Amino acid sequence: MVTQSTKTRLTQGVQHSRVLEEAAKILNSHGVSHTSLPKIATRVGVSRAALYHYFEDQEDLVFQSYRRTCEIMARWLSEAVHKGGSAIKIIESFVDGLLDESQPEFASLSEVAFLRTDQRSTISGLYEALWANLVTILRGGVERDELRPCNASIVAQAILGLVSWLPTAQRWRSSEPLSRQDMLDAIKEILIDGIAEDRNATVSYHSLDLSSNDVPIDHIFNAEALAAARQEALLASASWLFNLKGIDATSLEEIADRIGVTKKVIYHNVGDKETLVVECYRRAFRIYERLSQSLLAYDGSKIAAICAASHAVAAASIREDIAPLAPVAGFESLPDPVREQINASAVLLMERYLQVYADGQREGTVRQLHTRAIIAVYPAVFQWLPKWLDLLTPQDRSSAPHELAELLRVGLRAVRKRRRSPGTKRIQAK
Template sequence: MAKPGQKHEKHSAQARPGLAAKRASKREVALDQAARLFNERGIASTGIADVAAAMQVTRAALYYYFDERDDLVFQTYERACQIAAGDLEAADEDGGNGLQKTLAFARRALTPERTPVAVLSEVEHLKPAQRQIIARAAARNTRALRGFIERGVEDGSIRPCDAEAMAQTITGFVSWIQITPTWLNSQETEQRARDSVQVLELLRRGVGAPGVQVPPVHVDVNELRTHYDNLFDRDAAAAAKIETLLATASRLFGRRGIDGVSLDDITAELGATKGALYHYFEDKTDLVRGCYERAFDLYDAITARAEKLGQTGLEQTVIGVHLNTQAQAGSLSPLAPLAGLRGLPDDLRDSLNARATRISKRYEAMGRRGVKDGTLNIDDIQAAARSGAGLFAWIPKWRRENDALSARALGDEVVRLYVRGLAA
């Protein structure tokens, strides 16, 4: 709906093309800033006033382009889908085989000089009609990328693989690279460039040294699950209820985004009342804290299991990747690192930053061991450790409980990508 004076302004802009171009440019700048802030702070912690402040303009100046915050979110997400569609179209026009098209898309999407693009982690926050538009656009992009991979399998440039899983994993890498600086306190420009190079090398040839085989993984992540045997014990019963509540909330947050899930959604999923939830958690922020602390306890346990069981650097990292994939694809549902970390309370944000950094350092050590023992071929070990979560962090966004590919089978697919890449 036109705002007062807007219709006259648009008519004037038609007579003055320079003014129209300037306004289009200002909208693009606003969407760039919104994407950056949504990725860093989340939707709930970012409004039109925050974008205006980042641009050093008045909030009123942005109401020419956006009716409200929901409209800003929608336009930012829509633009992210349009950018991905443009990258796919350009990759297709480049010609070549399926592998070349796939890598051409990834290279464009991971361009370090590009302004950060919004990660589509809070689509459920949108109004139903807007949500449907974004979901359809994202699905079209995934189908196009899957088509490149299927073409590569047919023309022999890509090894046999599950094309859907590989397309979603590439999307996961692209998304994770957007938010890695926030989670690991890294320098955005320099380290994003290094991470992008490492991801492209992984997608092409993997990290396994020439001639190594993909080691089988027989460990089940459910071995790390806490069991509460004596439910007649009051403390054990309470702990079991908290675990069920956190697992359910984590699964919903992971799938729909923290801002896309209400406490009513969680209690409805559990078949419980809000009173039962408030018995254990003060509010939604306290619940999110519990979900992240539970997740990082599991990530620490997975890392320790990988360090203990792996006989080589390759085996250690493969076990870590496989168990993390199983966890995200199965019922454990640890809350994956999402957009919006800087919107959390300072103490929680600092704690998660520190824990994520420590885990990344432990995978760096595994990588150095693998290079030394000749099982890994990694040029930038630090970048490989930083970008590794992209292999599995996006899984909750696309995989459903009734998926034909089991959690362990998906783990095998992701590990093959990690070790061998896509190239046939």
């Protein structure tokens, strides 16, 4: 017999789950600072007092949301392993289960540093265990010749980055909207076989430079040039800390201390924190637009050009002096004019990348894919790197850009070598 107390507990459990689902949506769209208990209460349709039955405060709400994310991921990975099969089958099953359209949204782990030390330690431990399990699966797949040789530490982060990116990617405006299934399929395309038409071909490429231009020698006493250089250094430092810790967990005092100035200098050169975040977004898209121009002008095969661009952005994401701001969460909390400007830049970037992919398909180096979806989800493989740098050795960090470019090019499935017929040429970039 079901007692009244049991019914009450069941009802409370359902309501708790509903609150966490709603919290995940707001955290992903607006960030921590715009996710409050009163806002959650209004959206769920309960009193604010009722929420204090489940959460101590805003910090506890974020903590429980992040813990739920780790538990959901761990459950789906465990189920995928339990089903058995090759490493490819396990990864595919994990992605399918976690990102199925019927599944509720989970919160991206974008502001772990916002939490108290004990809470942060718990979430980091859960994430590290999940990452370590993926590393084990990948290494086992390589040993059994199911997967190509790869740096499992880097690829495991890429997998978690890709699945975490989907809730954010769906919120970006596109001239041609993508469905959740489109992006789910794109994630699996990248992870399994990559984008190259010929996975056996050898592709070499030269690196692209994403660093900002230094002040020319004849401008070292030019006040405007020096002011621009100071602002660039300030925005780079702020972007690095935002990527590392999250926007809400990073204070202006920390940014000022890191570059050896006072908060007044930041206010004078940029403005308040909201303005600083906006300028970091604008700077990131200026960097990406410069890269897209280099991509279009690349002297070599299109597959080599795409690898070069991927390598450059991944390298920039773990360089403190460049570090474009990664738009992980909270985009919808930006002012409307800024969102419009950034969306316009995102559409421009999409069109340029689509042109390069189409050219690659015509020349026979890029296979036929839903390229718009591939381009939309791929940024996730490098944008999550700064947040979990502690899990990577210095050697891992240095190999990450090449490893992630290879992931996009050929995926993870073992490459079966074939005998080259007479006259077959290797693809080389000039």
